[in-house]
Amino acid sequence: MLQVQYIRDHKEEVIGKMTKRNLEVSEQIEKVLQLDEERRATQTQLDNVLAESNKLSKEIGMLFKSGKAQEANEVKKKTAGLKEESKELSEKLNAASTELTELLYTLPNVPHDSVPEGDSDEDNEVIFEEGEVPVLDKKALPHWELAKKYDIIDFDLGAKITGAGFPVYKGKGARLQRALIAYFLDKNTDAGYREYQVPHLVNEASGIGTGSLPDKEGQMYHVGLDDLYLIPTAEVPVTNFFRDELLSEGDLPQLCTAYTPCFRREAGSYGAHVRGLNRLHQFDKVEIVRVEHPENSYKALEGMVEHVKNILRELKLPYRILRLCGGDLTFASALTYDFEVYSTAQERWLEISSVSNFETFQANRMKLRFKDKEGKKQLAHTLNGSALALPRVLAGILENYQTPEGIVIPEVLRPYTGFDIID
Structure with missing residues (x-):
């Protein structure tokens, strides 16, 4: 399986060398990069939501310790919303990662420079x-x-x-x-x-x-x-x-x-x-x-x-x-x-x-x-x-x-x- 980082860094080279296999992979490569961007962006969003959720959880604990139960319960409502958001983001991330992996499975290896061109x-x-x-x-x-x-x-x-x-x-x-x-x-x-x-x-x-x-x-x-x-x-x-x-x-x-x-x-x-x-x-x-x-x-x-x-x-x-x-x-x-x-x-x-x-x-x-x-x-x-x-x-x-x-x-x-x- 080709590495996404390699594809990102050598996009035109990968597309060009695949022609030795008589394959036109431009659309597949673009889709790989698009899915990878989506996956990375979703991962960043999820990391931010989880970080915010962890921060609020600590805040809730401090409020309860300070006897501020009402304020703590108000903050808990926010964490419930973040929990639902993190679930949706996790599902989106899994879907993008699965689609990306399945697409990468369809791409053959890049031929070595010494491989001659030919059909059969x-x-x-x-x-x-x-x-x-x-x-x-x-x-x-x-x-x-x-x-x-x-x-x-x-x-x-x-x-x-x-x-x-x-x-x-x-x-x-x-x-x-x-x-x-x-x-x-x-x-x-x-x-x-x-x-x-x-x-x-x-x-x-x-x-x-x-x-x-x-x-x-x-x-x-x-x-x-x-x-x-x-x-x-x-x-x-x-x-x-x-x-x-x-x-x-x-x-x-x-x-x-x-x-x-x-x-x-x-x-x-x-x-x-x-x-x-x-x-x-x-x-x-x-x-x-x-x-x-x-x-x-x-x-x-x-x-x-x-x-x-x-x-x-x-x-x-x-x-x-x-x-x-x-x-x-x-x-x-x-x-x-x-x-x-x-x-x-x-x-x-x-x-x-x-x-x-x-x-x-x-x-x-x-x-x-x-x-x-x-x-x-x-x-x-x-x-x-x-x-x-x-x-x-x-x-x-x-x-x-x-x-x-x-x-x-x-x-x-x-x-x-x-x-x-x-x-």
Whole structure:
């Protein structure tokens, strides 16, 4: 959530940068400032009325002590009027504050200066590419056919017991899935991230804290009876560790990692490009989350990018990095780098990770602050990234490592799988 003070101090800059998201927010910004003025003016009025009421209450006490009961009762009549006025002002203040907060919830984060302009993923900027694309046999298969051939992933069985987008991993497919999870977690903990196991459902406050709620795109599964939400990513519960917390500067940075299944409705996703593991309603992901001092957050973001690079180098998968354009940024992000692995069998790039800096956007929603060396309270910066999302990494391994003899396991994963090939 944007800070009102920031909007007030940088009004034209905010309006201008939002055009990178292809948004015209002039009217919303004016309404924010109007509601804030109304809120502040009402607060001043209420403070004055309460101060006057307190003053009269002391006066009443003095009059009664002095035996001037009649005069005291006359003053009490005035306090009754002030009490009614303070009630009306409190209601007005609450209404203005609620309307202001709800309006701020509709405004996305301001894009970083480096974010390129653009309307969609076609306008994202490729900034790095590495790895050799393997030359496959003419009979090479896409991963959904490999999964069936080697009986390692059963999409039909998942559809039978739940529905489309909920695959069942079998045999060496399940072992490879478990190996990837353990490998990613080990890489993250070796890099200084502390591992957590977290709930897979969160309350509304947690969803609001990270910007997942209000859910404008209808992507979250809602458990209505208990008013809980299935997590779309471990980012939501992990980042909310720090909701309503006041840290000291010495507590920063906080580095967290967690493996969870992730649940997304993926409303409106159809077609061949979402076949197999390309787009699922339930999938596994290992996440990294950082809480940083504002002065260090972009250096930390670059460090996260290098961390994901190193994982992909060890897996020996061809990949590229994109800087997302304004039209493709998520609601809460100020700057996002997407990682894509090349699927040789499908002849297309598959997104496997997003690494983002949210600056103070989530921290403001969560009231996540730290006290600096001068004792001043500041909002922290939050960052997160996939390290990594499993489905498309698995698809890339199955397709790029296929041979006539079977699917060769990347060398770095063999200590985890206990086998060298799926045949």
